Amino acid sequence: MRQPKIIVVGGGLAGLMAAIRAAESGIPVDLFSIVPVKRSHSVCAQGGINAAKNQKGEGDTTDKHFDDTIYGGDFLANQPLVKRMCEAAPGIIDLLDRMGVMFNRTPEGLLDYRRFGGTLYHRTAFAGATTGQQLLYALDEQVRRHEAEGRVKKFEGWTFLSAVIDEGEICRGICALDLRSMEVKTFPADAAIFATGGIGAIFGRSTNSVVCTGSAQSALFQQGVDYANGEFIQVHPTAIPGEDKLRLMSESARGEGGRVWVPRNPREKRRPKDIPESERFYFLEEWYPKYGNLVPRDIATRAIHRIVYQEKLGLDGQAAVYLDVSHIPREILNRKLEGILEIYEKFLGVDPREEPMKVFPGMHYTMGGIWVNGEDQATNVPGIFAAGECEYQYHGANRLGANSLVSCIFGGGLAGTSAVKYVKNLEKGATAAAQAVYESERKRQEEKNQKLISQEGSENPITIWRELGDLMTEHVTVTRTNKNLEVAHAAIQTLQDRYKRINLSDRTRWSNQTLNFARELENMLILSRVITLGALARNESRGAHYKPEFPDRDDANWLKTTRARWLNCDVQLSYEPVDISLIKPRARRYDAAK
Amino acid sequence: MAETKQVVVKIKRQAGPKEPSRWEEFSLNWRPSMNVIICLRDIAENPVTSGGQKTTPVTYDSNCLEEICGSCAMLINGQARMACSALVDHLDQPIRIEPLTKFPLVRDLSVDRQFMFDSLKRVKAWIPIDGTYDLGEGPRVSPEVQAKGYPLSHCITCGNCLEVCPQVNQHNQFVGAAIVSQVRLFNMHPTGAMNKRERLEALMGPGGVQECANAQNCVKACPKNIPLTESIAEVNRDAWKQALLGWLLG
Numbered sequence: 005m006r007q008p009k010i011i012v013v014g015g016g017l018a019g020l021m022a023a024i025r026a027a028e029s030g031i032p033v034d035l036f037s038i039v040p041v042k043r044s045h046s047v048c049a050q051g052g053i054n055a056a057k058n059q060k061g062e063g064d065t066t067d068k069h070f071d072d073t074i075y076g077g078d079f080l081a082n083q084p085l086v087k088r089m090c091e092a093a094p095g096i097i098d099l100l101d102r103m104g105v106m107f108n109r110t111p112e113g114l115l116d117y118r119r120f121g122g123t124l125y126h127r128t129a130f131a132g133a134t135t136g137q138q139l140l141y142a143l144d145e146q147v148r149r150h151e152a153e154g155r156v157k158k159f160e161g162w163t164f165l166s167a168v169i170d171e172g173e174i175c176r177g178i179c180a181l182d183l184r185s186m187e188v189k190t191f192p193a194d195a196a197i198f199a200t201g202g203i204g205a206i207f208g209r210s211t212n213s214v215v216c217t218g219s220a221q222s223a224l225f226q227q228g229v230d231y232a233n234g235e236f237i238q239v240h241p242t243a244i245p246g247e248d249k250l251r252l253m254s255e256s257a258r259g260e261g262g263r264v265w266v267p268r269n270p271r272e273k274r275r276p277k278d279i280p281e282s283e284r285f286y287f288l289e290e291w292y293p294k295y296g297n298l299v300p301r302d303i304a305t306r307a308i309h310r311i312v313y314q315e316k317l318g319l320d321g322q323a324a325v326y327l328d329v330s331h332i333p334r335e336i337l338n339r340k341l342e343g344i345l346e347i348y349e350k351f352l353g354v355d356p357r358e359e360p361m362k363v364f365p366g367m368h369y370t371m372g373g374i375w376v377n378g379e380d381q382a383t384n385v386p387g388i389f390a391a392g393e394c395e396y397q398y399h400g401a402n403r404l405g406a407n408s409l410v411s412c413i414f415g416g417g418l419a420g421t422s423a424v425k426y427v428k429n430l431e432k433g434a435t436a437a438a439q440a441v442y443e444s445e446r447k448r449q450e451e452k453n454q455k456l457i458s459q460e461g462s463e464n465p466i467t468i469w470r471e472l473g474d475l476m477t478e479h480v481t482v483t484r485t486n487k488n489l490e491v492a493h494a495a496i497q498t499l500q501d502r503y504k505r506i507n508l509s510d511r512t513r514w515s516n517q518t519l520n521f522a523r524e525l526e527n528m529l530i531l532s533r534v535i536t537l538g539a540l541a542r543n544e545s546r547g548a549h550y551k552p553e554f555p556d557r558d559d560a561n562w563l564k565t566t567r568a569r570w571l572n573c574d575v576q577l578s579y580e581p582v583d584i585s586l587i588k589p590r591a592r593r594y595d596a597a598k
Numbered sequence: 599m600a601e602t603k604q605v606v607v608k609i610k611r612q613a614g615p616k617e618p619s620r621w622e623e624f625s626l627n628w629r630p631s632m633n634v635i636i637c638l639r640d641i642a643e644n645p646v647t648s649g650g651q652k653t654t655p656v657t658y659d660s661n662c663l664e665e666i667c668g669s670c671a672m673l674i675n676g677q678a679r680m681a682c683s684a685l686v687d688h689l690d691q692p693i694r695i696e697p698l699t700k701f702p703l704v705r706d707l708s709v710d711r712q713f714m715f716d717s718l719k720r721v722k723a724w725i726p727i728d729g730t731y732d733l734g735e736g737p738r739v740s741p742e743v744q745a746k747g748y749p750l751s752h753c754i755t756c757g758n759c760l761e762v763c764p765q766v767n768q769h770n771q772f773v774g775a776a777i778v779s780q781v782r783l784f785n786m787h788p789t790g791a792m793n794k795r796e797r798l799e800a801l802m803g804p805g806g807v808q809e810c811a812n813a814q815n816c817v818k819a820c821p822k823n824i825p826l827t828e829s830i831a832e833v834n835r836d837a838w839k840q841a842l843l844g845w846l847l848g
Contacts, residue, residue, distance in 0.1 A: 024730055042755055043667040101736030104725040104787045106748040113738030137666055138751055145724035152719045184704060213661045248636050249663040347664055350683050466643040509645045510654040514614050515705040518655050
């Protein structure tokens with residue numbers, strides 16, 4: 005009997021969960037990751053993971069979690085699978101607890117829960133303010149066990165270049181690059197699960213890690229895998245600006261009582277501690293009395309932009325507002341938020357237990373991603389599955405805080421189970437695919453490398469990347485106008501032309517990071533067009549997508565999913581209806597109870 | 599026009615494991631809150647030395663840039679630390695940057711820390727769950743145990759504790775403080791404790807916990823403030839207890 009094999013690309017929460025599920029079912033897994041999986045970007049998640057366990061006796065239910073998620077996402081998510089995720093969430097917490105995650109505890113030894121944005125319930129389980137790290141490690145440890153017992157083989161330090169797709173349009177494996185030897189190699193498999201995370205690098209600076217370039221998603225897109233709702237980009241309201249990255253200050257700071265404010269007087273010179281309550285403007289609390297500091301991220305981000313750019317109340321005239329936890333007792337801060345407070349202290353040299361933090365919104369997450377079918381994480385190309393941030397289906401037009409970790413683990417697990425089912429039912433496996441299919445893909449990729457390494461040119465890839473990031477951040481994040489989006493799209497195309505003339509300052513064949521970056525950049529440029537064109541076309545405001553020219557949600561014309569396709573080397577947009585069979589869309593507002 | 603303040607950086611370069619090493623000096627434009635990663639990125643954009651020589655961008659490991667992924671450990675002015683949190687304004691210049699020395703070199707500042715991940719396998723650093731299907735809640739854990747375990751679970755496998763340990767050398771395969779501390783973490787957990795014996799045994803052979811010579815450098819080098827020496831003392835005690843018990847019971 006033929007022994008099927010599954011490839012997982014990406015070693016964050018979704019990829020690891022997919023690998024565990026596949027390994028558990030007895031199918032061998034090859035796991036590919038650019039970095040050792042323990043260093044994946046999931047490690048950066050801070051605040052917690054949502055599950056309606058109702059452990060505070062508030063009457064929380066999975067249905068309420070479902071409604072908050074759909075409402076928070078401004079009704080753009082297909083509903084049935086979101087419902088399943090919310091129903092599965094309490095079981096996911098139990099599983100993580102069994103894996104030994106050091107969650108915060110109540111005096112009785114039960115898991116503690118805190119509040120997060122976009123809900124009125126204590127629904128977020130947490131391990132201090134380093135929940136992502138703790139969850140990633142738990143799954144990393146389980147995968148290491150499967151690895152030690154021979155069910156998983158890791159390829160760390162390899163990057164995905166392309167899928168191997170045969171003449172029947174079925175995925176038969178992948179082509180990858182060894183980042184040390186720079187060897188290009190193909191790997192046969194009966195199914196490939198992609199869990200390649202976020203796309204922050206397209207925006208230059210973001211809260212994402214260096215590896216979050218969206219390069220894999222873009223490569224798949226260029227091979228015929230559709231991409232959905234690309235225009236929905238989450239800008240997190242509270243990040244610390246930095247030249248190399250925007251460091252996240254978790255929503256949990258507000259979940260534990262942190263308050264956002266600016267001095268009422270724009271010429272205020274006193275130290276924040278010396279400014280009396282009456283002269284502080286707690287604008288989120290005033291504007292959104294019901295949810296206050298815990299409005300969803302798109303709302304909080306736009307409010308901060310309004311304070312800085314329209315009301316001109318930014319701190320010292322700069323793009324910054326206070327995020328204040330200094331009124332909360334030290335003991336509580338250290339027990340529940342230490343991880344993030346240490347980041348602030350380390351990088352800015354100020355103790356946020358004493359002084360309010362200075363923060364500003366920063367690009368954080370993509371709601372859009374690889375199109376999947378709403379049932380089993382399958383893409384439109386047979387044999388290719390996707391899970392985690394790289395796919396689009398759980399968060400609609402805006403993701404609620406602490407829903408990302410649960411969607412990664414739920415989606416990853418589902419992708420693993422689905423891929424197992426798929427490979428078992430496959431009539432002919434990868435072993436039946438012609439060797440020529442692999443060889444021609446390998447050659448195609450090797451030739452790309454060869455061309456990049458040998459070509460003479462005048463353009464530097466890092467310079468092009470910086471310009472792309474500035475363009476995207478300026479025109480394609482919080483406030484969008486059609487004029488600016490057109491400018492941005494034209495400018496990206498100019499960057500694509502300049503890309504053709506790039507010159508690599510490193511032409512060696514050993515651990516050449518410049519070559520890899522150049523390849524990622526080409527893919528980033530294409531994906532940035534998908535995002536920009538999606539935003540340009542969508543003439544309404546919904547969730548994180550905000551166009552002052554079209555300030556309202558327009559369900560009559562735009563309650564639909566954007567589906568981008570690569571046709572004749574260009575981006576083509578089409579639309580499909582959203583499954584709203586379970587909750588009827590209603591107006592979304594956070595100044596009153598919904 | 600006033601001249602821009604310069605940052606002078608000296609980097610130990612090596613094209614590959616078998617290539618000779620050399621130093622290169624770079625002069626970069628200073629900016630506020632500059633860290634070592636920003637220096638390396640500036641060099642990548644314009645790889646020219648202070649002497650005007652064209653060179654290649656520096657190969658180095660990095661990912662999260664907020665000191666939680668463990669990638670960017672290197673020697674900065676002789677100290678093993680994370681490059682992302684090494685702020686230029688707090689460093690003496692010229693800033694000397696070298697790769698960690700206790701791990702096989704890949705290129706320039708990039709090293710291979712697979713030894714640590716292999717060691718985690720050796721000590722079975724996991725909770726052996728029956729499966730991922732729904733088996734109900736985990737065991738109750740008191741807030742006291744959580745408060746002890748949580749700091750241990752912060753280990754980012756950066757390797758700094760191995761770098762500074764005199765017992766990690768060519769003649770000794772000591773697994774290092776990070777791994778010993780993980781054993782303590784898993785042995786502390788109610789389910790993990792069921793396999794305590796196995797983990798301690800894995801730490802009793804060559805390279806095990808007894809190799810520690812109590813230099814106590816590890817705890818000072820740990821970027822996550824993990825009480826490593828406390829972990830070593832506790833695991834050492836448990837290992838002795840187990841060995842003695844084994845001997846008594848024959």
